[in-house]
Amino acid sequence: MKSFNVGIIGFGTVGTGVFKVLQSFPDIKIKKIAVKNVNKKRNIENFDTNLLTDNPYEIVNSPDIDIVIEVAGGVNPTFDILKAALNNKKHIVTANKELLAKKGSELFQIAKQNNVIILYEAAVAGGIPIIMPVKTILCANKINRIAGILNGTTNYILTKMTEKELSYETALKQAQDLGYAETDPTGDVEGFDAAYKLAILSTISFNKKIDINKIYREGITKIKANDIKSAKELGYTIKLIALGQRLENGKIDVRVHPMLVAKKHLLAQVKNATNSIMLSGYPVGDLVFTGAGAGAEPTASSVVGDLLVLVADLETTSNPIPQAVCNHTETAEQIDIGDTFNEYYVSITASNHPGAIGFIGTLFGKNNINISTIMQKGINEDNTAEIIVITERAKEADVQNALKELLKSESIKNIDNLLRVMN
Amino acid sequence: MKSFNVGIIGFGTVGTGVFKVLQSFPDIKIKKIAVKNVNKKRNIENFDTNLLTDNPYEIVNSPDIDIVIEVAGGVNPTFDILKAALNNKKHIVTANKELLAKKGSELFQIAKQNNVIILYEAAVAGGIPIIMPVKTILCANKINRIAGILNGTTNYILTKMTEKELSYETALKQAQDLGYAETDPTGDVEGFDAAYKLAILSTISFNKKIDINKIYREGITKIKANDIKSAKELGYTIKLIALGQRLENGKIDVRVHPMLVAKKHLLAQVKNATNSIMLSGYPVGDLVFTGAGAGAEPTASSVVGDLLVLVADLETTSNPIPQAVCNHTETAEQIDIGDTFNEYYVSITASNHPGAIGFIGTLFGKNNINISTIMQKGINEDNTAEIIVITERAKEADVQNALKELLKSESIKNIDNLLRVMN
Numbered sequence: 063m064k065s066f067n068v069g070i071i072g073f074g075t076v077g078t079g080v081f082k083v084l085q086s087f088p089d090i091k092i093k094k095i096a097v098k099n100v101n102k103k104r105n106i107e108n109f110d111t112n113l114l115t116d117n118p119y120e121i122v123n124s125p126d127i128d129i130v131i132e133v134a135g136g137v138n139p140t141f142d143i144l145k146a147a148l149n150n151k152k153h154i155v156t157a158n159k160e161l162l163a164k165k166g167s168e169l170f171q172i173a174k175q176n177n178v179i180i181l182y183e184a185a186v187a188g189g190i191p192i193i194m195p196v197k198t199i200l201c202a203n204k205i206n207r208i209a210g211i212l213n214g215t216t217n218y219i220l221t222k223m224t225e226k227e228l229s230y231e232t233a234l235k236q237a238q239d240l241g242y243a244e245t246d247p248t249g250d251v252e253g254f255d256a257a258y259k260l261a262i263l264s265t266i267s268f269n270k271k272i273d274i275n276k277i278y279r280e281g282i283t284k285i286k287a288n289d290i291k292s293a294k295e296l297g298y299t300i301k302l303i304a305l306g307q308r309l310e311n312g313k314i315d316v317r318v319h320p321m322l323v324a325k326k327h328l329l330a331q332v333k334n335a336t337n338s339i340m341l342s343g344y345p346v347g348d349l350v351f352t353g354a355g356a357g358a359e360p361t362a363s364s365v366v367g368d369l370l371v372l373v374a375d376l377e378t379t380s381n382p383i384p385q386a387v388c389n390h391t392e393t394a395e396q397i398d399i400g401d402t403f404n405e406y407y408v409s410i411t412a413s414n415h416p417g418a419i420g421f422i423g424t425l426f427g428k429n430n431i432n433i434s435t436i437m438q439k440g441i442n443e444d445n446t447a448e449i450i451v452i453t454e455r456a457k458e459a460d461v462q463n464a465l466k467e468l469l470k471s472e473s474i475k476n477i478d479n480l481l482r483v484m485n
Numbered sequence: 486m487k488s489f490n491v492g493i494i495g496f497g498t499v500g501t502g503v504f505k506v507l508q509s510f511p512d513i514k515i516k517k518i519a520v521k522n523v524n525k526k527r528n529i530e531n532f533d534t535n536l537l538t539d540n541p542y543e544i545v546n547s548p549d550i551d552i553v554i555e556v557a558g559g560v561n562p563t564f565d566i567l568k569a570a571l572n573n574k575k576h577i578v579t580a581n582k583e584l585l586a587k588k589g590s591e592l593f594q595i596a597k598q599n600n601v602i603i604l605y606e607a608a609v610a611g612g613i614p615i616i617m618p619v620k621t622i623l624c625a626n627k628i629n630r631i632a633g634i635l636n637g638t639t640n641y642i643l644t645k646m647t648e649k650e651l652s653y654e655t656a657l658k659q660a661q662d663l664g665y666a667e668t669d670p671t672g673d674v675e676g677f678d679a680a681y682k683l684a685i686l687s688t689i690s691f692n693k694k695i696d697i698n699k700i701y702r703e704g705i706t707k708i709k710a711n712d713i714k715s716a717k718e719l720g721y722t723i724k725l726i727a728l729g730q731r732l733e734n735g736k737i738d739v740r741v742h743p744m745l746v747a748k749k750h751l752l753a754q755v756k757n758a759t760n761s762i763m764l765s766g767y768p769v770g771d772l773v774f775t776g777a778g779a780g781a782e783p784t785a786s787s788v789v790g791d792l793l794v795l796v797a798d799l800e801t802t803s804n805p806i807p808q809a810v811c812n813h814t815e816t817a818e819q820i821d822i823g824d825t826f827n828e829y830y831v832s833i834t835a836s837n838h839p840g841a842i843g844f845i846g847t848l849f850g851k852n853n854i855n856i857s858t859i860m861q862k863g864i865n866e867d868n869t870a871e872i873i874v875i876t877e878r879a880k881e882a883d884v885q886n887a888l889k890e891l892l893k894s895e896s897i898k899n900i901d902n903l904l905r906v907m908n
């Protein structure tokens with residue numbers, strides 16, 4: 063085996079994990095590690111601090127380095143650094159989902175011009191092998207649908223809300239105390255993180271460029287303990303689902319939002335910070351991949367896996383891994399959320415008034431929405447009633463219209479929540 | 486893209502599935518298909534019967550063919566045919582688990598001598614990507630354990646026994662009527678099929694040659710409706726599990742037998758003919774892969790996937806896919822079932838006699854077996870009692886001894902079943 067020289071950009075949790083795992087592979091030589099603060103104490107035995115630099119360009123401009131591992135994250139200044147690396151003919155292994163979701167198209171173009179490649183298994187679902195399987199062993203398939211739990215933080219919060227009947231706020235606090243959620247949890251709880259991963263996975267699954275700005279996104283902050291309870295009573299559990307579908311007309315439906323998932327569905331069984339992806343295609347049918355979606359060690363499995371595949375290939379050819387080249391010239395036609403079709407869960411507060419349920423039923427019918435379940439959950443102290451409706455498959459725009467019309471009636475006090483349902 | 490010529494050996498369900506999927510890949514030219522009976526009517530539109538031959542050597546000896554797809558199955562005469570193909574420098578894509586489990590070592594040796602490769606994703610778990618992920622993107626890992634539901638027929642039978650409370654015989658009959666089980670079901674229900682797949686998967690997971698004859702194997706024919714019922718009451722479901730473990734002393738524990746799987750375990754959720762594999766390693770942690778383990782289309786996904794990866798690689802190098810080369814010089818030291826450690830479920834028929842439970846407890850204790858649950862299930866008409874024991878982790882040889890000693894007592898009428906438990 064030839065020996066290969068790598069530089070690592072970023073030395074936080076994941077970078078340190080990668081460094082430790084690479085100790086078992088002596089043919090991979092770590093030449094330089096770019097960090098923010100070279101003086102920070104590192105918790106690694108016999109660590110040679112001479113490896114550290116605070117200038118990442120010492121890595122990407124070094125003639126001595128073959129492959130750049132980027133685990134720093136973010137778009138600025140990482141985009142410029144990796145552009146320089148590619149233009150210097152370095153291959154890249156990255157875990158940076160935000161960068162790939164926002165700037166992947168540009169980066170892959172520059173990589174192609176320089177005849178180098180970018181591998182990014184770790185950018186989606188941490189340790190779960192999904193990017194390379196889709197690009198290699200599953201490449202005979204036409205993939206029609208991906209549905210995944212791609213964010214561990216929100217799945218942890220929803221699991222605790224379900225199992226311990228906690229409020230969103232209490233569950234978030236616990237997740238923060240345990241280090242599952244950041245002090246500013248926006249990236250996770252508002253669905254940004256899941257949307258980045260979905261953009262990357264949809265691009266390779268549907269072979270079309272996905273615009274991250276056109277992905278409909280709803281987080282979990284508006285899920286109430288009451289919704290979790292009603293869902294449970296109806297045989298569902300609430301999950302933040304990243305959904306990508308290729309429609310019959312060739313358009314692409316990609317979105318991230320909470321869903322009521324039927325308890326018998328394999329995704330409903332996925333608990334705590336675990337990630338899971340269901341992929342459906344022809345001829346393979348349905349596949350489910352489950353595992354740790356974050357953490358130093360699982361992420362290092364994917365980073366070092368990419369690296370080992372790359373160096374094994376570089377030993378036999380100067381034109382490595384043809385399947386790994388991203389070359390989607392076609393742009394996906396992404397549909398608006400209003401044009402999607404779903405089953406729905408609607409939670410309504412109505413006056414305690416004998417006609418309320420009939421009124422809801424009539425108004426839904428007028429908007430082409432069939433109701434499959436309707437449940438009134440007793441009378442509140444203020445003489446209002448909580449009504450839960452589950453609909454059959456309907457068009458989102460029709461449902462939004464129906465809800466607007468409902469609110470015009472005096473007997474409807476509030477639409478407490480609207481969620482989509484996966485059976 | 487260059488164009489590649491392939492020959493297909495075997496044209497049953499899987500072969501026909503592969504043929505159909507390959508119609509979407511015009512750069513792969515099917516030159517010849519070897520069948521038993523060239524005159525048999527084939528249910529394929531516009532099929533050119535000139536492709537057929539009843540002599541597979543027309544394929545393996547043809548200078549015109551680059552890659553041989555083998556989906557005929559069995560060891561004889563397939564072994565000799567594939568040996569000839571390798572010696573003629575043909576790459577092979579095969580779904581033949583029995584052949585690889587019994588003769589893989591020889592075939593991989595011959596492939597290596599001829600600088601060609603054998604790909605076999607379809608041989609284990611049909612459409613589920615597992616072989617290539619283990620050999621590529623997961624190659625940074627030390628895999629310590631695999632536990633899988635690798636046989637759809639037995640999982641279907643056990644699911645029906647559980648959900649509809651059927652006897653083994655009735656569930657088998659239904660599986661046969663639906664085409665899930667063969668007229669002679671031995672290969673499935675006695676665990677041979679799962680053992681072949683386990684041998685292949687263990688070899689690549691532990692990087693050591695596994696001797697199929699040393700894999701302990703127990704089928705599902707002795708599972709009674711009563712066992713399913715007791716397991717359910719205790720929070721378990723019974724599954725045929727293919728288990729491979731790397732022990733701390735470096736020895737390998739590989740076996741196929743039914744197990745009580747805790748209901749919260751992801752493998753317990755896998756129903757009907759679905760397959761699932763849990764893989765545990767460092768640094769990735771636990772991964773679970775679930776999907777269709779058989780059937781024309783899922784199997785074709787893996788066969789054509791292997792083929793497309795191979796041809797993409799052959800376009801850039803004459804020395805393809807280094808990770809795909811099997812080169813295990815070391816032979817696994819496989820331990821005997823008596824030396825394994827497990828938790829156990831024991832079903833005992835005892836005389837209805839006040840000392841029976843005490844006697845069992847004392848005797849188990851004497852044999853270093855701690856009991857975690859003991860349950861007497863009422864008194865039978867013949868004045869016997871059914872007693873269910875769940876033990877803590879104990880050595881199999883100790884458990885076998887205890888059961889032998891139990892049977893010497895007049896108060897113990899029968900050991901109805903001994904099963905292992907996975908929590």
